[in-house]
Amino acid sequence: MRPTGPLATIRNRAAAVAYPVFYRLPRGLRRWLVRRVAPTYTVGAVVLLYDIDQAGDRTGQLLLLRQPGNRGWSLPAGLLDRGERPIDGAARELAEETGVELTTGQLTPATPNAVIHHHGRWVDVVFEAQAPATETTLRVDGAEVHDAAWHPLADLPPLSRATARLLAHYGISSPHTPLDPQPTSGQPDQPGPA
Known part of the structure; x- marks a missing residue:
């Protein structure tokens, strides 16, 4: 109207x-x-990488990273390069931060595919992928990422606040990371990369 x-x-x-x-x-x-x-937003790509068994079924584990300056674990993620497609940025960041090289065909848009952080003025474009943890070699550079490890979804370690808020959009939480009440819009209210 x-x-x-x-x-x-x-x-x-x-x-x-x-x-x-x-x-x-x-x-x-x-x-x-x-x-x-016009409002401007920074755009990044995030990957939810789930462990799968030999039958291709999810085992209930998620790949998380320890990064310098973060009090909790986070997800493979990073800012897009100028002109870069979000799916290409997701594959690039996953490879750079963990050594896991997947094709863009192995990444699928998560639902929701984009999480808008109004107060931080950034958008996370989120993708899901699967890889067998037993056959996946993780390599971290020690500078941008200190550690990468698979964690059971039922008992995730303490997460960074931004990661906890992002995962809440997918019904995933950590018993070790309580969330502040969300704004009425349901959107995260703190800036910072996932």
């Missing part, structure tokens, strides 16, 4: 004047103006 009344009429008249003026401006100036008024 469109707003009605005097305020809507004023808004419509202002738009009728402003849009033609805006579109006559040089393209560079229009882009500059849009960047000044």
Whole structure:
């Protein structure tokens, strides 16, 4: 339903004047103006990597990382490079942080696929994948990631706050990481990468 009344009429008249003026401006100036008024978000890719058995069924374990400066465990994740597709960024970050190399065909969009962190102004594009822990060699660089390990979903270790909030969107929690009450929008309220 469109707003009605005097305020809507004023808004419509202002738009009728402003849009033609805006579109006559040089393209560079229009882009500059849009960047000044439109909200911007940082976009990252996150991977939920589940362990599977020889039959291809999930065993109930999730791959987590210990990173410097984080009090809890986190997920393989990172910022997208400019122009990079989220699925490519997810595969790249997984390989860089854990040594696990999967093709983009082995990654599937999680549901929900994107988690918007309004207060931190970032978006996590989340993918799921499966790999057998017994046959997967984990390699960490010791600088960006100190440790990578499989953990049972039923008893996850303490998680970083951002990771705990992200996993809550998928019905996953850690008994060692209580969450603060969520805002009424149901979105996370603290900035920070997963």
